[in-house]
Amino acid sequence: MKFSTNWLSQYVTINTGIDELSAALTMTGLEVDALHDRFAWLETIVAARIEKTAPHPNADKLKLCKVFTGKETIDIVCGAPNAKEGMIVPLALPGCVMPDGSVIKQGKIRGESSSGMLCSARELEIGEAAGGLLELDASIAPGTPLNKALNLSDHVFEIGLTPNRADCLSILGIAREVASIQKSKITKPELKISEAGGEAAGLAIVVIENPELCPRYAAKIILGAKIAPSPAWLQDRLKSVGLKPINNVVDITNFVMLETGQPLHAFDYDNLAGKQIIVRTAKEGDEFTTLDSKKRKLEDGMLMICDGEKPVAIAGVMGGENSEISDSTVNILLESAYFNPASIRKTAKVLGLGTDASHRFERGIDPLGTLYAAERAATLIAELTGGRLTDGTIDVNPVKFAPKPISISATRTNRLLGTNFSPSMMADMLRSIEFETQIEGDIIVAVPPSFRVDVTIPEDLMEEIARLSGYDNIPVTFPAIATADRTPASTFEFRMMIKRILTGLGFYEAINYSFISPKSYDRLGLSEIDSRRNSVEILNPLSEELAVMRTSLLPGIFDTMRKNISQQERNLRMFEVGKTFMPVINEKLPKETETLSIAWTGVREPNTWHSKSDSVDFYDIKGAAEAIFDNLRIRNVVFEKPDLDLYPYARPGYCTKISIDGKEAGILGEINPAVLKAYDIKQSALFMELNLDIVKQNYTSDRQYKQTPKYPSTSRDITLIIDKAISSAEIMEKIGSMKESLLETSWVCAVYEGTPVPEEKRSVSVRFVYRSAESTLEDDAVNKIHNRISDELRTGLGAVSP
Known part of the structure; x- marks a missing residue:
């Protein structure tokens, strides 16, 4: 989120320096990622005095000017009609980079030397006047940097927001935070919100077919608008945060979105068939051309904005070409709606279409802010386009928003935060960001404002208190440490024992995600009816490669082996200890099994003067298994011929099943060449997979001492x-x-x-x-x-x- 101090100061008075403000915002959880003065580049432009002018001998409209820079007098060829002796004007010297990217160079113009450029306000992008030079105050000394001469400064902050702070995706949201820091109040533009109905209700009809996806849809209508470039102040606001001005209507929707956090969309009213707005879902296979002129294939369930005949926008994401504002637009229907965040997030992700609007909708906007934003934007559109704002508002609200109170204990809050705040102090902090609070003894009951959709549980309130107090103000304390020894959980201790044994054998631990690709089972060669293909699916996977919970550790460690070999690390001894997840019929949760996997490839020992670089083989991995069981004092281990239908990833004739006390516990051996090819591993490799739950059942921590033999063998x-x-x-x-x-x-x-x-x-x-x-x-x-x-x-x- 970007904002400029000049824009922010329209809603809250900034009482601190820029560096202090940056530090305070960061300490309240709004981390400042970048900060710069957008007018700092004017340091390279200096004030200069025109000492003398003369006609250009080879051009009627050009003048030769002698210009004093504060250090020397130079020659400038200038075409401005208002250039005259004694004027103080901006001067760009050779090497200066202008806002349009051009670089000022020393050269000749029509045969006469010119050592710079005298500038107009438009050329410097600090005004609209372009017909002549920007005339500065006569009291400004030549050589003064222009930003100081004009007292121009506007610091732009870039905030790295966490996904939950959707309320700060607006200038007003940032202003609330600054007001809380300074213990002051914000000033919102005052508006008279129109009543629902009126003339507007007779000009268009809004129907919501899916209220669970669109709880509210408001519309304003402006007639007789004239599309034109935006005034300088509006263009400057958008440019300050990196947006390009387009026209007065589109610029206003962007301006109000940045101001309030409510995305808006303007339709050409005359292009809406039947003068209807119908909010409904798309059908599988539908196609729609968006404003960027790309035809997009829609999926079933995507929320659309339609007129009486056709879709006109992808709700909350992007409008369509068939209803966009153009130079010929006269009448406008302005949309301000609340859409279900999950629906917009899914649509934007599937279409690969992220916009400023979807970025806000998918995080959650203010459900009660639709009318204010609609009125604010409609008023500005009528004012800047010369149009007439029709009376009333079309406001369809089938699902009402009802804020829910949250209760916290002051004692518990202090214990968790390590603070010592009284209930009244906590309540005051929450009131500073517009929470309604009541104190009932040790209990604080707070009602979050509608724009704080992220605050839903007591812990959220506690986080707000910690944040508002300033993280740097929370005292540092040491955690309580029990004086008596505590016995670690047996499962954890056993896992650590396995890791110590393997690291002692020269293996390195690998750690992989518990999620794998469904294609991993094809790479392992598992049959279509293999139960290990029945994985738990992730509802919202990070990617297709991490879409299901693993039923085996081997895909992860094989992939890790491939990545290392691709980086020329060809001699590898790796292991991973973790859980596998197998679904259980009629059970909500899968069965979790503690598992060990090992991958081993390369040479047994490096090639040196006293050893050969022989490749590891079956007996090396079998020896590692025997070493594990020997360290765990498990004697009833049997290595026997496996059923290769169950282990297609093992090379036939070079593998063995591991049984402990009659229970099948795992398998080890060489990796099947077909599996190596599937993982793009171009050298032979060994593996082992072991069920540690079965191993643990046969492990005993009891140790028996045997006297050293006295007699020879x-x-x-x-x-x-x-x-x-x-x-x-x-x-x-x-x-x-x-x-x-x-x-x-x-x-x-x-x-x-x-x-x-x-x-x-x-x-x-x-x-x-x-x-x-x-x-x-x-x-x-x-x-x-x-x-x-x-x-x-x-x-x-x-x-x-x-």
């Missing part, structure tokens, strides 16, 4: 030729079922396939470590146990010795 190997269908996990499960007390540990240490092993077989070697806690083991005792285990493995698994 001894190891033996067994090599078996077994069917390829028998997994290593089955071998280890068989060994565990024997419950040999002296067997400390065992693991698969070698696997071989190929000649001379038969094609349907493979060779598996298992290492066994034996130890006794009571004595040193003798070889005979170890051999007996080892032979018994070997025999049982051969018998139970159908294995043979090589």
Whole structure:
């Protein structure tokens, strides 16, 4: 929101300096993003005295002037008829940039040297006179900058408003804030609001078919208007905030919108079929050409302003070519309405058409400000166009606005804000911005003014009190800290434990949105009937890429991996811990599951003099999983063949399902090449997805101490030729079922396939470590146990010795 101090001072007296005003506005929540003096450029224009004039030898209408700048006398060629000796006039020297963007240069005009330009008021855009030089007061000393000579200063503020402060999208709204800061009052232009009906009601009919989208529509009618350029004062007001003047009618609607915050629209009354205004919704596929000459396809439910035959405007957004004000317009129907903010916001977003009007409507305007703005604009139009304002107003108001009182406790407010205000002090603050208040002991009952549509709950009132007191005036205090230790929530502590384990393994944490694109499921290769496609949809998504709640963490971390690789970061170890959201039938809220995802790609170690740059493989990601379970002391973990229909994003033959105590907990392995291609990842990569809720069920914080062994261990190997269908996990499960007390540990240490092993077989070697806690083991005792285990493995698994 932009405003100038000259314009603002028409409604409130500014009693402070510009810097003090800027700081005060910022401290009340209206942050000043930019501040400049719009006449500061006149520093480059100086007052100069014409010492002597003479006819130009080569041009009848030009004069040669000797001009004193305050430092030197220079030659200027001038064509102004009023140039005469002794005049004090504005002088633009070479290098000066004029308002139209032109740069003054030294040169020759019809063969005579000219070292600058003497200026008129219009050339400097500080007046309308263009027929001669701007004559300055004779007492002004040559060399004085023009802004100082004319005492011209108008500071323009640019406020960075938060979306809730729609009331400050107007000069009057800013004036109310300044008046509150200075403890003064604002002065609104006084108007006599016309009664509903009268002559105007007989000239047009307004019908509202969708009162829930348009609770109020007011119209004024001006007859016999003459379209022309706006007067200088009106053009200057618009230029001060960066708007381009168009004509007197359009400029007035813009002026009143900026003044009051109420968007207005002027229709050519003679182009309205049936002299009707019908407010209704569009139908799917309707088309409409807006004022910018673009044909737009409408959607069902978009609110339109129509006449008796056709649409004439997209409500609250932009008017149409078929009813715009033109030079031939004589009679005008002026619209001032209140539209549902959500409806306008949706329409503007779908059409990609943001305007000053939609910007205000979609945030919420003053529902009781329609008549004042209509009367203000209609009065100005009649005055500046020479037209006649018809008696009365067309005012259709099917849904009345009723303000709602809000109650707050002074004690609770002080406790939350860290302040010590009395109820009367709080009430005075609220009254300063036009809230009606009553005090009932510790309770303050406030009725927000109609223009404060953002204040609806007690916390909003508390925020107003904090803001009006000045955020910098709220004392700084330290939060209360409990002296006793507090045990963190178990879920949070478990999540932090997982993060510590993974960072200890060299992984970096990634954090992604909980929203993903519906197309992510196609990239993962999920079937059309996969339950994970049944996502919770976001009602108002930030974009199409963030339209649904995630049912898997993998799309987010795969996309993060792609972005890093595109920046030449090819060696990545990443993890993310977060929730997935699965809808539940007949339940309002989805089921939330704590989940871990890992992505790993690149080389195992950097290529140095003592290591090779081998790429990570399946066993690296499996080792990471085993390290997680080992740190959590979870032993009942089984890695087994997965159902690839459930995990199409895993590369067949290079993945494994993870089960804990018989419950499926996740999957790990290589990413399917088709998925890598879908994510535009041009190198192999590994992944893991783990249900942490199941992992947590099997985790125990209990720790058991085992004394360091006193006696040495001894190891033996067994090599078996077994069917390829028998997994290593089955071998280890068989060994565990024997419950040999002296067997400390065992693991698969070698696997071989190929000649001379038969094609349907493979060779598996298992290492066994034996130890006794009571004595040193003798070889005979170890051999007996080892032979018994070997025999049982051969018998139970159908294995043979090589």
